[in-house]
Amino acid sequence: MSANPFWDFSLAVYGRPGVPACCLALQDRRGVDVNLLLFAAWAGLDCGIRLSDEELARIDGSVAGWREEVVRPLRVLRRRAKAEDDAFYRRMKAAELEAERVQQDRLFAAGALTPRAGGSSELALANMALLVPGGDPALAELAGLLAAR
Incomplete structure (x- = not known):
């Protein structure tokens, strides 16, 4: 376990079948930063946090x-x-x-989040959706892959 639980999360989920393809589709089609996408998912799944547009923009700015x-x-x-x-x-x-x-x-430091109980795939999807206005089929597929923990 590293000193960054977000990095540990990213390594674990990115190794799942289908996750890299969804992330890269969103990166290439929609210009989504994969690391920020994974941060949004981690915030919802492992930290139980619903990010606001402003908070996500601040973290992204870092x-x-x-x-x-x-x-x-x-x-x-x-x-x-x-x-x-x-x-x-x-x-x-x-x-x-x-x-x-x-x-x-840097995302982990800027977010200042701590893993805790109460996370959900619904929070993760809501957070990730902030990065994909109008939605995308890869986002829904990614949410399903992440929910199957």
Whole structure:
């Protein structure tokens, strides 16, 4: 167990079948930040918190610069390297994962949430829906996958 229960949650749920595909569909189709999406889910499922638009925007603002200046450029490099050089691709993938861990540490600190009883898939879906105005089929599918704990 790490000092960041949000990171532990993310590693556990992202390893479930179907979760990466839903998250990446929302990222690629709707521009949703996967780490923020997972934070919204964690807040509802493990912390029993219903986030407001303002609170989620404040938390997102704490990592926006890191995401734009570090995570996204690493993602672009990793995707570009995928077809070119396997060793470089693996290094970029590791660097991107480490940058995402730093982002999640910052999200955890900015959110100042503590896991507690009372979380639900309904709260998680309500929180994640703030990031996907108008909804998306991948969001509903993701909520179902996360509810099956």
